[in-house]
Amino acid sequence: MSDLYRKEALAHRSRALFGDVRLQAPPATWMITGLLVLLVAICLAGLFLFQVQTDEGAVRLIDWLFGVSA
Numbered sequence: 001m002s003d004l005y006r007k008e009a010l011a012h013r014s015r016a017l018f019g020d021v022r023l024q025a026p027p028a029t030w031m032i033t034g035l036l037v038l039l040v041a042i043c044l045a046g047l048f049l050f051q052v053q054t055d056e057g058a059v060r061l062i063d064w065l066f067g068v069s070a
Helices: 007-016 027-049 061-066
Strands: 051-054 057-060
Touching: 027 057, 027 061, 051 061, 057 061
Parallel strands: none
Antiparallel strands: 051 057
16 A cells, blocks of 8 residues: 555646636626626715705705704
């Protein structure tokens, strides 16, 4: 009983150590992440830029949602 593993298996495993390691997500993941970031940015911009018309006048959407009186 000389070796626990076949020499072909050991040779294949040793070659794996010399390859390039690529830590990169698939393009679909980047697209979904980009769309989510864009959606969050639009929602945040809308909170500060959109205005709601009330009896007291125009109020920013975020102030209207939190009930802050201007």
